[in-house]
Amino acid sequence: MKHSSREVFIIDDYQHVLVNELMSRSSEKSYDKFTDIGKHTWLILNTAGKLAENRRIYILAHTQTDDFGNIRMKTVGKMVDQVIIPESFFTIVLRATVNNGNYLFSTQTNGMDCCKSPMGMFSDTLIENDLKYVDDTICAYYGINKTKRVNQ
Structure with a gap:
């Protein structure tokens, strides 16, 4: 995004991006993969927020409903859900x-x-x-x- 001249970016769908990274590392036994997924999510969202004001980033994703009926972006791992909270970046x-x-x-x-x-x-x-x-x-x-x- 930083090196492109495009004004509009559409990531469809972001939940699939998360799942791809998770599943490509499914044989790993440690929680390092969840830390990496969290870091990569944070880097993408942070980069998007630092682009010029005329540039728009549309991130499409599925939603999930928790046990209390709250609806939010579907993610993988507690770090993305509880620490990063993707919706808070927008x-x-x-x-x-x-x-x-x-x-x-x-x-x-x-x-x-x-x-x-x-x-x-x-x-x-x-x-x-x-x-x-x-x-x-x-x-x-x-x-x-x-x-x-x-x-x-």
Whole structure:
């Protein structure tokens, strides 16, 4: 991300990235692999946060529901869940939901999930499940001028 000229990055899906590292090291008996997964997650999230303001990183992931009904990003290992807490690195966290057969993004928490967005960014708590719409809205909100479009 640091060395690319692209403005937009989409990581789909991040949970799969975590599982790939975990399973490629499944024969290891120590907990070092979980420390490494935590460190690599932290490095990616930290790097994303240090990019220029006009660059947007969309990290897509599955969710999990805990025993208390709280919904958050699905990860592997306690270090990522309890120490790093991926959602805390972002100003905007949307969650896909289905409402009356319509696929939508939730923009604000319902008290049991980690959704959030700045006040006034989205006019509704449920918006169209459309990443282009989300990107356009973010750019308009922050005054980001898109310089080029890359279809890859």
